Amino acid sequence: MVAFAFAPFRALVYCGATTELRVRYLYTFAMYLAMPLIVLRLLLRGVRSPPYHRRWSERFGFFDAPGFNGSLWVHAVSVGEVNAAEPLIKALRKDYPNAPLVISTVTPTGMARVHQLFGDAVFHVYLPYDLPFAVNRFLQRIRPQLALIVETEIWPNLYHACHKRGVPMMIVNARLSDRSLRGYRFLRGTVRSALRCVQVIAAQSVADAARYRLLGAEPQQIVVSGNMKFDMRIPPDAAAAGASMRRQWGCERPVWMAASTHEGEELAVLDAHLQVLKQFPDALLLIAPRHPERFKLVEHAVHTLGFSMATHSADGLPAASHQVFLIDAMGLLMPFYAAADLAFVGGSLVPIGGHNVLEPAALARPVLVGPHTFNFAEITLTLIREGGAECVDSSDQLGADVLRLLLDDEKRAQMGRVAHQVFDRERGAVRRVTQMVDALLQE
CATH class of the missing domain: 3.40.50.11720 (3-Deoxy-D-manno-octulosonic-acid transferase, N-terminal domain)
Structure with a gap:
């Protein structure tokens, strides 16, 4: 296979090909040289996800x-x-x-x-x-x-x-x-x-x-x-489903959500929730890791820190006694955003680049993000500039910022209104x- 890749590259060197074409063939040659590592990565990924292993030939x-x-x-x-x-x-x-x-x-x-x-x-x-x-x-x-x-x-x-x-x-x-x-x-x-x-x-x-x-x-x-993300469909029953869940949990208890979290963020989120619980002993954290392979790791961390918890896969919904609810399923964020008082969107306390802040904004929920939002820079900056979102400077600051907003009903309502206005305007x-x-x- 390497010889097959090298032949056209060698021909280009001697046949007066343009520089750009030579570089593309060199790039292709490097891709062929990387094939053993590519196949190894596919095999390792297949161990974590057997359905993907069965389809790796499509690559x-x-x-x-x-x-x-x-x-x-x-x-x-x-x-x-x-x-x-x-x-x-x-x-x-x-x-x-x-x-x-x-x-x-x-x-x-x-x-x-x-x-x-x-x-x-x-x-x-x-x-x-x-x-x-x-x-x-x-x-x-x-x-x-x-x-x-x-x-x-x-x-x-x-x-x-x-x-x-x-x-x-x-x-x-x-x-x-x-x-x-x-x-x-x-x-x-x-x-x-x-x-x-x-x-x-x-x-x-x-x-x-x-x-x-x-x-x-x-x-x-x-x-x-x-940005086409502004044209995302809002499930017509999301708000009603969120309200129904709040009635089940207790309408007066504070609820905040940490969505699309990554390694290095969950511990910061759980530490922030410990701070919230000191002020609001009945508060509930909804946490949704970004990648399914991390569901069990996050569940273990929650148990280790001593929280009373429920999971979507085992319990469906949390009860009034639960302090943390793990959303260990994909594609279910919208009703939970609707049920929360505010949302922290992950991938932003660590240099991942942040994730979609429009989902909570579409449901008029105030948004918190970390300093690393380059994947959604324009959207996030617009929300922050107009008052629908705030930036958390560091992991240590997350708990204080969540608690400040949970204590200020008027501020949360104002941020939610602005976030929804930005979302609606940009469609x-x-x-x-x-x-x-x-x-x-x-x-």
Whole structure:
């Protein structure tokens, strides 16, 4: 396989290929050299997730062809991107009922979210690694008439293969943090060449558009369409379900939520809850770790610290006697946000980049975040600037900030109103993106 990869690279060196093309072949050669580590990682991941192990061949383009011709292909790497793409996918199903829909992800949690949202109405497949043979086999099987890449997934061989086949591409809900921009600097020429294969880059914000320009996109490719996450569907029964749960737990007891937490955050959250309990002995913490493989670890930590706890998998809902409730299931956050007095959104006390602050904002809940929010920088800064969210400076400060807000009903209500106003004002990105999709398909 290494020899197979080296042959075209060697030919390029001696045949006067352009610098960008040489770099892309060098990149491909490096991908082939990394294959043993890639396979080892797949095997290790398969131990943690047996269903993923059974499907790892899809990462090399091996899967049964669904018999499609002219499919609409949406790539959303994981849960957050799938959630962001949900309103767009539903709009595509409505506008193009006869076009097969293919959704690709990279993570098992992304796959699970696709099945939860759409069931068998779409065809799910794992995105292949950016190797020419895998990419070509993948495209031969799904036969797309349009490729929609959600947020920030730039794969040079994939993009060039789509361009060679005449498949128009859009990067939708496109975002590019300063951190990602720096990460691409070693492949700047290759990435610039890949971006020239894209017809439209629908950026979330002016800042994202500027960073794509710095990465090498042409001005005429870029449109600022807004953030599709604002067009997320609010379950019509979320507020009612939250109110029902509050009646069961006790309407007067303080309830706060820590959502999408990561390693390094749960202990800070539990320590904060100990501070809250000193002031409010009947307070309840709802905690939802980001990744399913960490559910048991968090449950063990809660038990070890001596909290009275319940879990969704074992108990369904907490009782009045419980101090902590572990939400050990995916896709259930909205009713619990509705049942909480305030929400801390994780991935932000540690340098993960933060997660979706719009879900609590959509339900008029005040939001707390840590200092690391570069994945949702524009949204988070808007919420903070307008008063719908606050930034917690450090893990040690979380308990004091939660307690301060739980003690101030008027402040929480004001923050919740502002958060919902921001959420409502920014909607409309999906409509703008679907208009661009229509234009591309008509061409």
